[in-house]
């Protein structure tokens with residue numbers, strides 16, 4: 001049996017995986033217990049799943065994940081209290097059932113804004129009160145920055161933003177703090193945090209919020225990355241930049257795609273991937289990455305992969321979407337049969353080249 005990932009990094013940070021409830025059992029469950037010391041829900045704790053209708057909370061699937069973490073003495077991340085995606089439409093409808101966005105009367109717009117913020121508070125309060133003793137880190141707000149936005153600050157022009165400006169972010173963090181307590185760890189989470197202009201937009205937003213007294217503890221770096229991008233230097237700079245604000249950093253959704261952007265052409269099968277030799281390039285990448293995380297371990301409190309093994313990854317859906325329905329990716333350190341890959345040996349500190 002190979003050494004456990006969580007043991008190798010025990011003195012540095014927990015090693016986590018994103019999971020669907022079905023993966024708590026069988027072979028996935030075994031791999032989780034053996035190699036990982038933290039879990040996060042890949043989907044079931046998102047707003048559309050937890051509160052599909054106003055006032056109707058569905059905790060059944062989420063509870064399974066919380067319980068698994070408890071039983072196996074694992075850390076638990078919560079993903080995510082607020083997001084522009086996977087959020088049910090009812091949040092943005094006024095009391096007559098009309099889109100709040102369409103309202104033009106300023107007074108009515110202000111009322112709509114207050115209604116939306118109240119709904120947000122209620123959503124967060126209900127979840128946080130239920131899970132506050134079990135959750136170690138909260139993704140409070142996810143993906144607030146969009147470099148293609150038309151505003152100069154790069155703020156994502158989601159419905160949240162259009163209806164409240166940045167007040168939804170403030171309300172979310174303040175409500176989470178209020179109900180989760182002083183010791184709770186609250187994160188603003190995003191992807192491409194390493195690269196400009198997104199890094200600077202996020203830095204400016206976070207700095208501004210901190211100056212206003214908004215209770216943010218850290219930045220979640222999703223790290224949906226590629227073999228050759230972003231660079232290790234950019235990654236290091238980004239961690240150091242946010243640490244310079246006195247913030248913690250967590251790596252929250254790590255996966256190393258075999259492809260560039262867009263992910264074309266893609267290999268059609270795992271056999272093709274094996275024949276290509278690209279898993280060795282990926283292994284070299286994992287080596288550099290975990291060397292960096294180790295170097296920065298005082299500034300990084302957590303590393304979570306966005307999945308367990310190459311049998312299940314959102315990147316397959318992406319590869320398929322861009323390659324006429326035929327495409328496979330392989331972002332993790334376990335293969336689809338749960339055997340260790342070259343990337344596993346490299347991230348564990350063995351040099352497989354020599």
Ligand code: G3I
Nearest residue numbers: 042043046079080085086142191222224253306313314315
């Ligand atoms: O549950 C339904 C199922 O009933 C239905 O038959 C099926 C048909 O498409 O869809 C299922 O829902 C899918 C869901 O995943 C669960 O598998 C959604 O279509 C699909 O869009 C959804 O994708 C998730 C995606 O977020 C949504 O944007 C991915 O699994 C999940 O990995 C991904 O995770 C995000 C993070 O939350 C934020 N950062 C980026 C990351 C990757 O996109």
